[in-house]
Amino acid sequence: MSRAAIEQLLHAGYGDRTIARRLAVSIGTVRRTRTLLRLPAGRPGPKAAGTPADVFWTRARHTDSGHMEWTGTAHRGTTPSLRHGGNRYSAYRVAFTIAHGRAPVGRVEPGCGHPGCIHPQHVEDRAMRDQYTAIFGDAA
Numbered sequence: 001m002s003r004a005a006i007e008q009l010l011h012a013g014y015g016d017r018t019i020a021r022r023l024a025v026s027i028g029t030v031r032r033t034r035t036l037l038r039l040p041a042g043r044p045g046p047k048a049a050g051t052p053a054d055v056f057w058t059r060a061r062h063t064d065s066g067h068m069e070w071t072g073t074a075h076r077g078t079t080p081s082l083r084h085g086g087n088r089y090s091a092y093r094v095a096f097t098i099a100h101g102r103a104p105v106g107r108v109e110p111g112c113g114h115p116g117c118i119h120p121q122h123v124e125d126r127a128m129r130d131q132y133t134a135i136f137g138d139a140a
């Protein structure tokens with residue numbers, strides 16, 4: 001399990017036990033990472049779903065192959081989606097915003113070749129795809 005995944009959940013404000021369970025790592029690993037990052041201890045108990053990203057983390061699950069799959073509902077049977085504050089969000093778009101700190105441009109889809117992957121580090125928007133095409137050409 002990558003430390004980046006632990007860091008993401010720590011920064012999202014989750015408690016050690018929740019992170020350990022979600023990522024299938026030992027609680028000691030989570031605590032060591034928290035200490036390394038000098039983050040304060042997480043509050044125990046369920047976390048209120050304050051943002052779409054909070055809802056995202058409650059429905060995203062790491063797979064053994066290093067990707068993430070959606071355990072929530074899919075809009076029109078295809079696009080993983082979540083509801084927050086009466087609005088529907090694409091899980092791809094929320095994942096993108098978590099990883100990049102900006103709203104995506106155009107369509108967001110997995111760039112890792114794993115269908116349905118919603119790993120924040122694996123999804124790409126149109127701007128990223130255009131950039132790859134400019135650097136590597138259309139061969140990819």
Ligand SMILES: [Zn+2]
Nearest residue numbers: 067112117122
């Ligand atoms: Zn992936």
